[in-house]
Amino acid sequence: MTVTDTALAASGLGKRFGRRGAWALRGCAFRLPAGRVCAVVGPNGAGKSTLLALAAGLLAPSEGTVTVLGTDPASARARVGYVAQDKPLYPQLTVAETLRMGADLNPGRWDAETAERIVSAGELDPGARIRTLSGGQRTRVALALALAKQPELLLLDEPMADLDPLARHELMGTLMARAAQYGTTIVMSSHVVAELEDSCDHLLLVGGGRVRLAGEIDDLLDAHTRVSATAPAPEGTGDTGLAPHTVVESRVTGRQLSALVRPSGPLPDGWRTAKPSLEELVLAYLRNPQAAPLTPAEPAEPAGRPADAEALA
Numbered sequence: 001m002t003v004t005d006t007a008l009a010a011s012g013l014g015k016r017f018g019r020r021g022a023w024a025l026r027g028c029a030f031r032l033p034a035g036r037v038c039a040v041v042g043p044n045g046a047g048k049s050t051l052l053a054l055a056a057g058l059l060a061p062s063e064g065t066v067t068v069l070g071t072d073p074a075s076a077r078a079r080v081g082y083v084a085q086d087k088p089l090y091p092q093l094t095v096a097e098t099l100r101m102g103a104d105l106n107p108g109r110w111d112a113e114t115a116e117r118i119v120s121a122g123e124l125d126p127g128a129r130i131r132t133l134s135g136g137q138r139t140r141v142a143l144a145l146a147l148a149k150q151p152e153l154l155l156l157d158e159p160m161a162d163l164d165p166l167a168r169h170e171l172m173g174t175l176m177a178r179a180a181q182y183g184t185t186i187v188m189s190s191h192v193v194a195e196l197e198d199s200c201d202h203l204l205l206v207g208g209g210r211v212r213l214a215g216e217i218d219d220l221l222d223a224h225t226r227v228s229a230t231a232p233a234p235e236g237t238g239d240t241g242l243a244p245h246t247v248v249e250s251r252v253t254g255r256q257l258s259a260l261v262r263p264s265g266p267l268p269d270g271w272r273t274a275k276p277s278l279e280e281l282v283l284a285y286l287r288n289p290q291a292a293p294l295t296p297a298e299p300a301e302p303a304g305r306p307a308d309a310e311a312l313a
């Protein structure tokens with residue numbers, strides 16, 4: 001087994017469907033440390049499912065690389081649990097047969113007790129055929145299969161979307177317990193940002209096939225400030241005082257300025273500041289697709305040695 005402190009990493013990762021098709025994902029670079037719970041958010045068609053399918057090894061990159069648990073996705077497959085958005089299962093099998101198939105496919109790794117506990121918490125009849133189950137009940141079976149495999153990395157594509165509020169709460173709790181107890185890395189896409197704030201510690205925000213925000217949620221929140229000020233611009237100048245900072249979103253209503261910025265130095269005295277919530281941060285980036293991305297910097301040049309120092313020597 002490869003020991004690595006990086007669960008998932010991408011470099012220059014891109015995917016296009018068909019040789020002349022548009023890019024579903026392009027220039028993706030990020031590193032997700034092992035043991036994190038990572039939210040993947042972004043608008044419809046942003047590339048979230050494509051990214052998860054690339055990590056699961058179900059799609060091959062058109063360019064760049066994706067590294068999973070220190071190796072390539074195909075080699076990591078036995079150590080990865082993947083639940084696709086449409087929860088593909090065999091419709092003609094019963095719930096019990098589906099779990100038995102999971103056990104047969106994962107010899108030496110299968111945790112039957114976990115699978116049965118998850119299924120019975122939903123009061124599913126083991127003899128019921130998959131095709132007779134509701135969408136949320138199928139999701140429960142798919143999650144039981146993925147968790148009982150005892151993966152080191154769980155890739156979940158909108159796992160909570162069709163679950164009722166109680167099932168959501170229960171299964172999110174099961175996932176968090178798994179992450180806490182076994183250090184399982186969880187990557188899950190979701191549109192319900194408010195729900196992610198308490199459970200996730202890492203964020204990937206994808207938009208237009210690009211990674212726009214990547215990093216620990218606390219670091220991303222610390223890098224941003226909500227500001228508000230009264231009468232910021234001297235009459236008629238239009239100067240809001242925001243210019244030195246990276247502005248994600250700003251609004252001037254009458255004499256009132258409010259904005260979400262990434263400060264690049266001290267903010268003017270008299271401005272009111274507050275830390276944004278995760279939901280405020282994500283919504284501001286979703287509303288402003290042109291906002292400058294914040295993703296891990298390329299390795300910095302050693303201090304005092306600019307890139308072309310050797311050429312000049």
Ligand SMILES: Nc1ncnc2c1ncn2[C@@H]1O[C@H](COP(=O)(O)OP(=O)(O)OP(=O)(O)O)[C@@H](O)[C@H]1O
Nearest residue numbers: 017021023024042043044045046047048049050051
């Ligand atoms: N099999 C495919 N063939 C052609 N284009 C595809 C295919 N799968 C995805 N795409 C395109 O790739 C882009 C990204 O799709 P993807 O499913 O990854 O988005 P998403 O962020 O998961 O969206 P959603 O939130 O709606 O699930 C979209 O423009 C989509 O039309």
